[in-house]
Amino acid sequence: MTRDSGPNRRNFLRFAGGLIAGASSGILTRAAPYSAAAGRSKVVLGRDPQLRTSASSLDTDRLLKLLDRVMQATFDRDNPLEAWRQVARPGETVGLKVNCLAGKGISTNVPLVEALCERLQQAGIRDIVIWDRLNSDLERARFRVKESGGPIRCFGNDTLGYESELSAYGSVGSLVSKTLTQVCDTVISLPVLKDHGITGVTMALKNVFGAIHNPNKYHLDVGNPYIPDVNMLPPIRAKFRLHICDALTAQYEGGPSFMPQWTWPFNGLLVARDPVALDYTGWQIIERKRAEKGMKPLKEMKREPAYIATAADANHRLGTSDPQKIDVMEV
Numbered sequence: 474m475t476r477d478s479g480p481n482r483r484n485f486l487r488f489a490g491g492l493i494a495g496a497s498s499g500i501l502t503r504a505a506p507y508s509a510a511a512g513r514s515k516v517v518l519g520r521d522p523q524l525r526t527s528a529s530s531l532d533t534d535r536l537l538k539l540l541d542r543v544m545q546a547t548f549d550r551d552n553p554l555e556a557w558r559q560v561a562r563p564g565e566t567v568g569l570k571v572n573c574l575a576g577k578g579i580s581t582n583v584p585l586v587e588a589l590c591e592r593l594q595q596a597g598i599r600d601i602v603i604w605d606r607l608n609s610d611l612e613r614a615r616f617r618v619k620e621s622g623g624p625i626r627c628f629g630n631d632t633l634g635y636e637s638e639l640s641a642y643g644s645v646g647s648l649v650s651k652t653l654t655q656v657c658d659t660v661i662s663l664p665v666l667k668d669h670g671i672t673g674v675t676m677a678l679k680n681v682f683g684a685i686h687n688p689n690k691y692h693l694d695v696g697n698p699y700i701p702d703v704n705m706l707p708p709i710r711a712k713f714r715l716h717i718c719d720a721l722t723a724q725y726e727g728g729p730s731f732m733p734q735w736t737w738p739f740n741g742l743l744v745a746r747d748p749v750a751l752d753y754t755g756w757q758i759i760e761r762k763r764a765e766k767g768m769k770p771l772k773e774m775k776r777e778p779a780y781i782a783t784a785a786d787a788n789h790r791l792g793t794s795d796p797q798k799i800d801v802m803e804v
Contacts, residue, residue, distance in 0.1 A: 749792025
């Protein structure tokens, strides 16, 4: 298929050989790590009801255009490449923290990552690392593990391991992934919009559990305050700069495992610099779907994600959970 999906004609991404993209020159002003002191937070919600060519296939042209729309709206730019230049600059290694625990059914979609890699390369980024906890998780989600060579690599934390010195904050003490500390300069988080049987929901804030060696310890009390505390670990807070929630297929019950009877084609993306605002917005989407299906709200199921409010408190200041201070922009 011949098509023109943006500033340059689209090349298909091949993990084996990478993609030769049009480089862009110029001085970049990269966005600083999100600060709750900013006051209001913006969450961009983009949807395309015609995104699917079948129940299991995505229209890659429309997906790229959807990604362009949400990025331009997030950074208030007329051109998608200018939006990406607010996230990273040439010479940096950009990490894409995907979420692959549930395998192919409800993990970060490969076509979305391909589209994102294409735009990053067109914006001048020459070193991209797609990563998650385990190589086996990546493979089950249909990513191709490639530990070296080329502009795009893909591997789990089991490739490089974890730092030997404990990183601690509040209730948590963890060894942090060397992929994060030693390889990535900037990280874009790519969680999935879904329910979680212990912590209520799992999106941007919980996606950082894939950066530590002991996430199994931090699910008590519906993840509160453990999830916010993990987000406060210095390498995580410093390097996670943007959150793009894959809501192409979403799940409202039975997570984090893939339970097809409780999924639906939301056909959307949620983007924010503020992970707390994104999680609050995604939580409300899940609650509305549960109500539509005649299911009890998460609070009645004793798994309301109170950690979202904790992440916004005076001790964390990771973002805002106040709906009066969250501007949801639909594009």
